[in-house]
Amino acid sequence: MRTAKVLVLLASYNGDEFLEEQLNSILNQNSVATDIIIFDDGSKDSTISVIERVISKFPNRITLLHNDEPIHNPLHSFSFLTEYVKEKKMVMNYDFISFSDQDDIWLPNKIKNSVDLILETDAKVSISSGISTNLVNKANITTYDKRVYTFGEALLKNNAIGMTMVFASDFFESIIFPENINLKIWLHDHVMYLIALYQGVKIVFVREAGVIYRQHSRNVIGDTKANLITQLKSKIKYVNNSQSDRKKIANFLRNNYIGTHENQKLLDDYIEYEKKSIFVRLSIVHPRKIFAEKHNVYIVTKLLAILKKL
Known part of the structure; x- marks a missing residue:
């Protein structure tokens, strides 16, 4: 070989x-x-x-x-x-x-x-x-x-x-x-x-x-110690910025690639979810849809869906 x-x-x-x-x-x-x-x-x-x-x-x-x-x-x-x-x-x-x-x-x-x-x-x-x-x-x-x-x-x-x-x-x-x-x-x-x-x-x-x-001090990304307030501010900023990026990439994928049937359906549901009822918004966060394995992250993701911040 x-x-x-x-x-x-x-x-x-x-x-x-x-x-x-x-x-x-x-x-x-x-x-x-x-x-x-x-x-x-x-x-x-x-x-x-x-x-x-x-x-x-x-x-x-x-x-x-x-x-x-x-x-x-x-x-x-x-x-x-x-x-x-x-x-x-x-x-x-x-x-x-x-x-x-x-x-x-x-x-x-x-x-x-x-x-x-x-x-x-x-x-x-x-x-x-x-x-x-x-x-x-x-x-x-x-x-x-x-x-x-x-x-x-x-x-x-x-x-x-x-x-x-x-x-x-x-x-x-x-x-x-x-x-x-x-x-x-x-x-x-x-x-x-x-x-x-x-x-x-x-x-x-x-x-x-x-x-x-x-x-080290010049990493673009990395893990560092931070106090609780700093961590909280960072998480809020991350959530807001992630929502913006997620929407852009979701539309990019839909316009440029052919996904599997299941993934196409999930992407369409996500792109349109803000227009739906609270119950439909909640349903998009699911083990077969948008999902986080850690229970606390899963709960937070449900809350973001309710608030149209996902």
Whole structure:
């Protein structure tokens, strides 16, 4: 069996402190051949020098792209990378495509474990967990659900973290990324997860952790300690922003993809739910519809549906 070829799409911005170790961990993966395309969003530190130093050690394996009009938004960066490799007809030169952050460390078998499971199960996407190390404080690290969500669960929250995702190239080639949609908090990984789930694409969960996720003061997202009032304010803001993003992506999916019959019905019900009676609004929060496994979150979701804030 030939060695699988994997193209890794990486977004960078002021990542000089951690980037070299990350790049080396990607380029030294076991049993697969990896190349990297980096989209730098206007770094002001020595990130570019770090990248050029690694390129000198691994010639022809890294392509560096520069953003002339920096936006500092991961969704934009990964959307650009996705469209770039499709426009340049690069996707089908590889067997698999993966996303990467700039500040993690990939364990040696990260890609191999994902590729093996995808091939064994005839899946199109894999997700996995990671090992978090907090470099700021002793905050508790979020434990994401170690399974694949239903479409209804993923409409509520995300457990597919971008740097753990691996895509079969034929599925990745079919992706249409949302353009000119200003999402407030949802990122590329959540959008890709929903696109796959909505269509009924087979997704598998790799049990072995593949990434060391380093949390530090410059993370875009991450787990931190906060007092109760701060947590409450954060939750309220998250709920409001999530409602906005959920509506935008729901309409994007309906207009651009063909979902399974069940998922189409759920999406239509969600898009129209605010116009319905309180009893119909309550019925959309259900284990076979929009659902959260944790009881307290399930109750809160019911309340949001009543208040038309879902």
